[in-house]
Amino acid sequence: MKVFYFLFIAVCSTVDVYPQSKAIFIRRDSLLKAETTSFHPKNSNPFALVAGGSKGIGYAIAEALALRQYNLILVARHHTPLLEAKEKLENKYNIQVEIMSYDLSKRTSAAEISKWCIKNDIPLKMLCNVAGLGGTNDYLKVPLDTLYYMVNLNIESCMSLSLQLLPLLEKNAPSFILNVSSMAGFAPIPSKNMYSATKSAVTFFSYNLRHQLKKRNISVSCLHPGPVFTKPSIKADTKRRLGFIGMQMAVPPSRVGETAVRETLNGKMIIVPGTLAKITSGFTRIMPRGMLASIYGSLGEE
Ligand SMILES: NC(=O)c1ccc[n+]([C@@H]2O[C@H](COP(=O)([O-])OP(=O)(O)OC[C@H]3O[C@@H](n4cnc5c(N)ncnc54)[C@H](OP(=O)(O)O)[C@@H]3O)[C@@H](O)[C@H]2O)c1
Numbered sequence: 001m002k003v004f005y006f007l008f009i010a011v012c013s014t015v016d017v018y019p020q021s022k023a024i025f026i027r028r029d030s031l032l033k034a035e036t037t038s039f040h041p042k043n044s045n046p047f048a049l050v051a052g053g054s055k056g057i058g059y060a061i062a063e064a065l066a067l068r069q070y071n072l073i074l075v076a077r078h079h080t081p082l083l084e085a086k087e088k089l090e091n092k093y094n095i096q097v098e099i100m101s102y103d104l105s106k107r108t109s110a111a112e113i114s115k116w117c118i119k120n121d122i123p124l125k126m127l128c129n130v131a132g133l134g135g136t137n138d139y140l141k142v143p144l145d146t147l148y149y150m151v152n153l154n155i156e157s158c159m160s161l162s163l164q165l166l167p168l169l170e171k172n173a174p175s176f177i178l179n180v181s182s183m184a185g186f187a188p189i190p191s192k193n194m195y196s197a198t199k200s201a202v203t204f205f206s207y208n209l210r211h212q213l214k215k216r217n218i219s220v221s222c223l224h225p226g227p228v229f230t231k232p233s234i235k236a237d238t239k240r241r242l243g244f245i246g247m248q249m250a251v252p253p254s255r256v257g258e259t260a261v262r263e264t265l266n267g268k269m270i271i272v273p274g275t276l277a278k279i280t281s282g283f284t285r286i287m288p289r290g291m292l293a294s295i296y297g298s299l300g301e302e
Helices: 002-014 056-067 079-093 106-118 146-166 165-173 189-214 232-249 253-265 275-286 291-300
Strands: 047-053 072-077 097-101 125-131 175-180 218-223
Touching: 047 056, 047 146, 056 079, 056 125, 056 175, 056 253, 072 079, 072 106, 079 097, 106 146, 125 146, 125 165, 146 165, 146 175, 146 189, 146 253, 165 175, 165 218, 175 189, 175 253, 175 275, 189 218, 189 291, 218 253, 232 275
Parallel strands: 047 072, 047 125, 072 097, 125 175, 175 218
Antiparallel strands: none
C-alpha cells in the first residue's frame, strides 16, 4: 500500500514540473501565414495537422506520422524551428510538410488555418491538438492575462480547430482527432488550478466528442503524458524534486509520439504512455475528487 501511495505522490508531483512557457510576441515580418502559403500537392498521401508540431511532443507525434507516410501541416509561433522541422522530416521521410506561424491562443488563428485547409481541399485524415501552456505558476500567482492565455491555448484552440476542420475530417473519414491533455487532467490540483482545469476540460471534451463523432467515422483520442523531458529544465526539475522514481517515470518524447500515434490509429480513447504512469493514472481515475484535491493540496504550494 505504501508503494502505491509513493507512486501516487510521485505522479502528483510530476505534473508540477512542466515549466511555464510565456506568451511570446513575434515580429510580424517573421510570420508565415496561411494567406501567403501556396499549396502544391507533391504526392497523394493523406495529411495530418499538428498544432504545436515544431518541438517536443508535437514534433515526436509529427515524426511518428511521417514514419507512416503522412504529409504534415505543422503550426507553431516561431518560424525557425518550424523550418528546421520541415527540412528534417521532408529529407528523412520523403513526405510533404507545410508550415504556418500562428499564435493559437488567438481566436483568429484557428479560423485562418482552417480556411486555408478547406480552400486547398487538403486530404486531412488527422488533427493533433498538442500546443499547451503549463507550469508551476498558476491561479493566484499570475496576472489574469496569463490565465486567459492558458485557457485560450489549452481549451479554445483545441475546441475551435476541431470544429472548423470537421468538414475536411468528415470528407476524408475514417479520420482521427488526437487531443493532448496531461496526467493533470485526471485530478484537481490546487497549486495547478487552471492547468488541471483546462486539461480536464480537454479530457471531457474528448470523451464527449468521441461519442458525437462516432457515427461520422471520426475517432477521437486523448493523450495524458506524465513527465516528458522536452526541455533540459523539465529533466533537472524531475531529478531534483522526484529523484530516482521520477526519472524512471519519465518517457522519452519519441516514445510518447510513437505510442500516441499508434494508439490513436488503433482507435483508443485514453492514452497514457509508460507503465508506471499507467498504473498511477489508474488509481487517480478511481479516487474521489475531494480526496485528490486534499492530497494534492497538502503537497503544498511552491
Ligand atoms: N512535457 C511534459 O512533461 C508534458 C506533460 C504533460 C502534458 N504535456 C502537454 O503536452 C503538450 C506539449 O508539451 P511539450 O512539453 O512538448 O511542449 P514544448 O516542447 O514547449 O512544445 C510546444 C509546441 O507547441 C508550440 N506552441 C506553444 N505555444 C503556442 C502557441 N501559443 N501557438 C502556437 N503554437 C504554440 C511550440 O512552438 P512555439 O514555441 O514556436 O510556438 C511547440 O511547437 C502541452 O499541451 C503540454 O501541456 C507536456
